[in-house]
Amino acid sequence: METELSRNLGIEHAIFGFTPFPAVAAAISRAGGLGVLGAVRYTAPDDLARDLDWMTDHVDGKPYGLDVVMPARKVEGVTEADVEAMIPEGHRRFVQETLARHGVPELAEGEASGWRITGWMEEVARGQLDVAFDHPIALLANALGSPPADVIARAHAQGVLVAALAGSAKHARRHAEAGIDIIVAQGYEAGGHTGEIASMVLVPEVVDAVGPLPVLAAGGIGSGGQVAAGLALGAQGVWLGSLWLTTEEADLHSRALTRKLLAAGSGDTVRSRALTGKPARQLRTEWTDAWDDQAGPGTLPMPLQGLLVADAVSRIQKYEIGSLLGTPVGQIVGSMDTERSVQAVFDDLTRGFERAVDRVNRIAGRSAP
Amino acid sequence: METELSRNLGIEHAIFGFTPFPAVAAAISRAGGLGVLGAVRYTAPDDLARDLDWMTDHVDGKPYGLDVVMPARKVEGVTEADVEAMIPEGHRRFVQETLARHGVPELAEGEASGWRITGWMEEVARGQLDVAFDHPIALLANALGSPPADVIARAHAQGVLVAALAGSAKHARRHAEAGIDIIVAQGYEAGGHTGEIASMVLVPEVVDAVGPLPVLAAGGIGSGGQVAAGLALGAQGVWLGSLWLTTEEADLHSRALTRKLLAAGSGDTVRSRALTGKPARQLRTEWTDAWDDQAGPGTLPMPLQGLLVADAVSRIQKYEIGSLLGTPVGQIVGSMDTERSVQAVFDDLTRGFERAVDRVNRIAGRSAP
Numbered sequence: 001m002e003t004e005l006s007r008n009l010g011i012e013h014a015i016f017g018f019t020p021f022p023a024v025a026a027a028i029s030r031a032g033g034l035g036v037l038g039a040v041r042y043t044a045p046d047d048l049a050r051d052l053d054w055m056t057d058h059v060d061g062k063p064y065g066l067d068v069v070m071p072a073r074k075v076e077g078v079t080e081a082d083v084e085a086m087i088p089e090g091h092r093r094f095v096q097e098t099l100a101r102h103g104v105p106e107l108a109e110g111e112a113s114g115w116r117i118t119g120w121m122e123e124v125a126r127g128q129l130d131v132a133f134d135h136p137i138a139l140l141a142n143a144l145g146s147p148p149a150d151v152i153a154r155a156h157a158q159g160v161l162v163a164a165l166a167g168s169a170k171h172a173r174r175h176a177e178a179g180i181d182i183i184v185a186q187g188y189e190a191g192g193h194t195g196e197i198a199s200m201v202l203v204p205e206v207v208d209a210v211g212p213l214p215v216l217a218a219g220g221i222g223s224g225g226q227v228a229a230g231l232a233l234g235a236q237g238v239w240l241g242s243l244w245l246t247t248e249e250a251d252l253h254s255r256a257l258t259r260k261l262l263a264a265g266s267g268d269t270v271r272s273r274a275l276t277g278k279p280a281r282q283l284r285t286e287w288t289d290a291w292d293d294q295a296g297p298g299t300l301p302m303p304l305q306g307l308l309v310a311d312a313v314s315r316i317q318k319y320e321i322g323s324l325l326g327t328p329v330g331q332i333v334g335s336m337d338t339e340r341s342v343q344a345v346f347d348d349l350t351r352g353f354e355r356a357v358d359r360v361n362r363i364a365g366r367s368a369p
Numbered sequence: 370m371e372t373e374l375s376r377n378l379g380i381e382h383a384i385f386g387f388t389p390f391p392a393v394a395a396a397i398s399r400a401g402g403l404g405v406l407g408a409v410r411y412t413a414p415d416d417l418a419r420d421l422d423w424m425t426d427h428v429d430g431k432p433y434g435l436d437v438v439m440p441a442r443k444v445e446g447v448t449e450a451d452v453e454a455m456i457p458e459g460h461r462r463f464v465q466e467t468l469a470r471h472g473v474p475e476l477a478e479g480e481a482s483g484w485r486i487t488g489w490m491e492e493v494a495r496g497q498l499d500v501a502f503d504h505p506i507a508l509l510a511n512a513l514g515s516p517p518a519d520v521i522a523r524a525h526a527q528g529v530l531v532a533a534l535a536g537s538a539k540h541a542r543r544h545a546e547a548g549i550d551i552i553v554a555q556g557y558e559a560g561g562h563t564g565e566i567a568s569m570v571l572v573p574e575v576v577d578a579v580g581p582l583p584v585l586a587a588g589g590i591g592s593g594g595q596v597a598a599g600l601a602l603g604a605q606g607v608w609l610g611s612l613w614l615t616t617e618e619a620d621l622h623s624r625a626l627t628r629k630l631l632a633a634g635s636g637d638t639v640r641s642r643a644l645t646g647k648p649a650r651q652l653r654t655e656w657t658d659a660w661d662d663q664a665g666p667g668t669l670p671m672p673l674q675g676l677l678v679a680d681a682v683s684r685i686q687k688y689e690i691g692s693l694l695g696t697p698v699g700q701i702v703g704s705m706d707t708e709r710s711v712q713a714v715f716d717d718l719t720r721g722f723e724r725a726v727d728r729v730n731r732i733a734g735r736s737a738p
Binding site for chain 1: 370371372383537538556557558564565566567568569570571573574588589590592594595597598599600601602603634635636663699700701703704722723725726728729730732733734735
C-alpha cells in the first residue's frame with residue numbers, strides 16, 4: 001500500500017496510527033505503518049523523553065511521529081492557576097454532585113490526576129517540542145489548528161514533516177497557507193475532536209481544496225475495506241486512532257473500560273463537549289448525558305472544561321464506575337470486538353485492503369492482474 | 370460497473386438514482402442506471418399513473434423503480450382530519466408568526482399546497498401501489514421501514530424486487546427478516562431521513578449484518594471516487610438522491626432554490642425534525658433554525674409536523690423567501706456547483722469510478738490490466 005507520501009516517509013504501508021501508548025506506536029511502525037505517539041497527556045518533558053527513547057529503541061530503525069496539541073495563537077502570561085480561577089463555582093458544584101450521586105470515591109490525598117491535560121498550554125507544548133526535536137521523529141502532527149510558524153520552520157529545518165487535523169475544507173486551506181505538509185481530514189464519525197462533515201464527503205473536499213498537498217483520511221476507518229474507501233476518495237494514506245485502543249499492547253489502566261469498548265456498538269458514541277469544551281466524539285455515558293442535559297449547567301469553553309473535569313475523570317477511571325466510564329473513540333468502536341495484537345490488526349488491514357481492491361476490480365470488469 | 374445485483378436487474382451500472390422527477394428518473398435509467406421515482410408527493414393515483422406511463426415510454430425499454438413511503442403498521446380508521454385535530458393551537462400560531470415575521474404572503478384562496486405530503490397514509494400508499502403494479506416496475510423501495518407483508522408478497526409474485534432504507538444494522542436485520550431483497554444503508558451525511566451513523570461505518574456494518582443480501586451505499590455519494598468508496602465498503606451498488614436536484618431535467622419550481630443549492634457548502638445542511646417530525650437532513654435555513662431553537666415550541670412527531678408545515682413550505686417556495694427556502698439534501702450539496710444533464714452527471718460518475726479504480730490499483734502496486 002504505497003503512495004508518494006508513504007515513499008517520502010520510507011514506510012511500507014500508507015497507514016498512520018495515532019495512539020497515546022508508546023508500545024502501540026512502536027508496534028505500528030514495526031508493522032510497516034507510521035506510529036504517531038500522542039503527547040497531550042505528558043506533563044513532564046522527562047517522561048516524554050523516556051518514552052521517546054524507548055520507542056527509538058523499539059521500532060527496528062523504522063520512522064515514527066509525535067502528535068502535540070499546540071494552539072497557533074500564544075496567550076501571553078496566562079498560567080494554569082489563572083485558568084482555574086475562571087471556572088464558575090456552580091460548575092464545580094455540579095461536578096461534585098454528579099460524582100456523589102454515582103458514589104464515586106475521592107482520590108487519595110496528594111494523588112495526581114492522570115487526566116490533567118496540560119499539553120495544550122504553550123509552555124508545556126514547547127517543552128515537549130524541545131524533547132521531540134532531540135529524537136529522530138519523522139512527523140510532527142498538531143491536533144489543534146496549525147502550529148506556530150517558528151515550530152513549522154524548526155520542523156522543516158530538521159527534515160520533519162508537519163501534519164495538522166482539519167474538519168472542513170476551510171481549515172485545510174488555512175493549514176496549507178501556514179506551510180503544513182500533510183492534512184489529516186478528520187470526519188464526523190472519528191473519535192476525539194470532530195466537525196460535522198462525514199469522511200465520505202470531507203476527504204475528497206479537502207483533497208480538492210489543498211491538492212497536490214497529501215491528505216490522510218481519518219474517521220470511520222478500521223478495516224481494509226475502509227482503508228480502500230479512504231484511498232479511493234483521493235487520500236494518500238489513512239489515519240487511525242480508535243482501532244488501537246483494544247489492542248493487546250494498549251494500556252487503558254481499566255479492564256472495565258476495555259470491556260466497555262469491546263461491547264459498544266457504533267451507535268454508542270456521542271459528539272459532546274463534556275471532556276474538553278470542544279465537540280469530541282466519545283463513548284456515551286451518564287457522565288456525557290449529564291453535561292449534555294439542558295437541565296445541567298452545560299459545558300465551559302476549552303481549556304476550562306478540561307481542567308474542571310480532570311480530577312473527576314481520574315476518579316471515574318480509577319474506581320471503574322461503569323455508568324460514567326468513557327473515552328474518546330469513533331463510531332468504528334462497533335467493529336472493535338476482540339483484543340488482538342497490533343500486528344494482527346495491521347495484517348487484517350493490509351489483507352482486507354487487497355480483498356477490497358480485488359472486489360472493485362471485479363465490479364469494474366477488470367481481471368485480476 | 371457490474372455486480373450480481375445490477376446483473377439481476379439488467380442494468381449496465383450499479384447506480385440507483387432516487388428522484389421526485391419523472392424526467393430525471395427516466396434519464397437515469399436511459400443512462401444505464403436504475404431511476405427510482407419518489408411517489409410521496411403524489412396525492413391522486415391518476416397523476417402517478419400518468420407519470421409512470423410517461424416513464425414507461427421514455428426509458429428505451431430499460432428498467433425503472435418506484436419509491437413509496439408506507440408504514441409497516443396500519444393505523445385503522447384514522448383520517449387526515451383526525452391527525453389535523455391533534456395539532457396544538459400554539460404550534461399553528463408559531464407557524465403563522467414565523468411566516469409573518471419574514472413577510473411571507475398567503476396562498477390564493479383554494480390554492481392547493483404542493484407540499485401536502487399524504488403518501489405516508491395507508492390508503493394513499495395503497496392507491497399508489499395499485500398503480501405501480503400496473504406498470505413494469507423492476508424495484509419497489511420503501512423509505513419508512515419494511516412495507517407490509519402482503520405488499521412484499523405481491524411484489525415478489527410480480528417479480529419486483531423490494532428495497533428498504535436502513536440507518537442502522539438493527540433496522541437492516543429487521544428488513545431482512547421481513548423478506549426485503551435489497552437494503553439501502555443510508556448514512557448520517559445523506560439527505561432526507563437519516564440516523565447518526567456515517568456511511569463509512571454504516572455500510573460495512575450493514576453488509577456484515579445482512580449478507581449475502583445485497584446492500585446499496587447511500588449518503589455522501591456524488592462522484593466516481595465516492596462510488597468506488599461505497600463499493601469498496603462491500604456495497605453491491607450506490608443509491609444517490611441529492612445529486613440529481615441540480616440536473617437540467619430536475620424541476621424544483623424555484624430558480625432561487627436551485628441557486629441556493631448550487632451555492633451551498635457541505636456545512637450548510639442540518640439534520641432537523643422541522644419538515645416531517647423525524648430527523649431529516651436538509652438545507653439549514655432560518656426556518657429550520659426557528660424549529661430547532663429552544664425558545665420555540667419545538668417540532669411535533671411524524672406525521673403531525675408534516676401536516677402542520679405543508680402550507681407554510683408551499684408559501685415559502687411559491688414566493689421564494691430566500692432566508693426560509695430549503696429542501697432535503699445531503700452534505701454532498703457542497704460539490705453540486707453546476708447544472709448539467711443527467712447524462713453528463715452519470716458519465717462523470719462512471720469515468721470517475723474508473724479513475725478511482727486506477728488509483729487504488731496503483732496504490733496496491735498492481736499494474737493496470
